[in-house]
Amino acid sequence: NAGVTQTPKFQVLKTGQSMTLQCAQDMNHEYMSWYRQDPGMGLRLIHYSVGAGITDQGEVPNGYNVSRSTTEDFPLRLLSAAPSQTSVYFCASTRDGQGPPPSGNTIYFGEGSWLTVV
Amino acid sequence: AQSVAQPEDQVNVAEGNPLTVKCTYSVSGNPYLFWYVQYPNRGLQFLLKYITGDNLVKGSYGFEAEFNKSQTSFHLKKPSALVSDSALYFCAPGGNTDKLIFGTGTRLQVFP
Numbered sequence: 741n742a743g744v745t746q747t748p749k750f751q752v753l754k755t756g757q758s759m760t761l762q763c764a765q766d767m768n769h770e771y772m773s774w775y776r777q778d779p780g781m782g783l784r785l786i787h788y789s790v791g792a793g794i795t796d797q798g799e800v801p802n803g804y805n806v807s808r809s810t811t812e813d814f815p816l817r818l819l820s821a822a823p824s825q826t827s828v829y830f831c832a833s834t835r836d837g838q839g840p841p842p843s844g845n846t847i848y849f850g851e852g853s854w855l856t857v858v
Numbered sequence: 859a860q861s862v863a864q865p866e867d868q869v870n871v872a873e874g875n876p877l878t879v880k881c882t883y884s885v886s887g888n889p890y891l892f893w894y895v896q897y898p899n900r901g902l903q904f905l906l907k908y909i910t911g912d913n914l915v916k917g918s919y920g921f922e923a924e925f926n927k928s929q930t931s932f933h934l935k936k937p938s939a940l941v942s943d944s945a946l947y948f949c950a951p952g953g954n955t956d957k958l959i960f961g962t963g964t965r966l967q968v969f970p
Contacts (some may be wrong), residue, residue: 785958788958843893845952847894849894851901
């Protein structure tokens with residue numbers, strides 16, 4: 741089972757460049773999200789989606805865009821990279837049970853994308 | 859708003875000794891509580907969760923967690939620590955929220 745797949749695993753960007761982190765899941769999960777992980781900060785939620793066509797902001801959305809055209813894919817776009825966006829990014833998904841997500845459902849994470857902005 | 863607190867940035871324990879990683883929570887309604895583990899350069903992996911029922915929840919790799927409603931705690935425990943248990947551990951609340959929030963995590967270091 742592939743689970744949650746993130747690409748690329750490593751990327752170096754120059755300030756001002758744009759790029760897209762790809763995330764795909766093959767578990768037919770409704771809920772998908774993006775986190776960034778920084779030393780001493782834990783995981784911070786960037787954006788999330790409760791289903792195709794629906795996205796919303798998390799704790800730290802500035803500088804990032806997302807879209808959810810299909811259930812499987814949830815790409816994260818950096819519009820104009822800044823050194824402050826140097827981080828490890830994790831995509832996650834979970835099954836949306838009946839009612840508001842995600843309730844008691846287990847979250848599945850990708851293996852991470854290491855991004856450096858110079 | 860739902861939140862968790864992990865009061866210890868790091869926990870050090872000798873191999874073979876019992877370990878505890880602490881978590882307290884603040885949630886409205888019935889809490890769903892999770893523990894995840896992150897090994898170096900990897901994504902988070904599910905360890906165990908409390909939904910309802912027995913207050914002692916058993917999970918992967920010999921870990922267990924005790925749900926204590928009166929103390930609003932969900933501490934992670936293991937009777938005998940292994941060096942391979944060294945990792946970053948996250949407590950997280952579930953429940954009826956769109957925004958899954960994690961804490962800052964606790965680094966567990968098990969010494970031989």
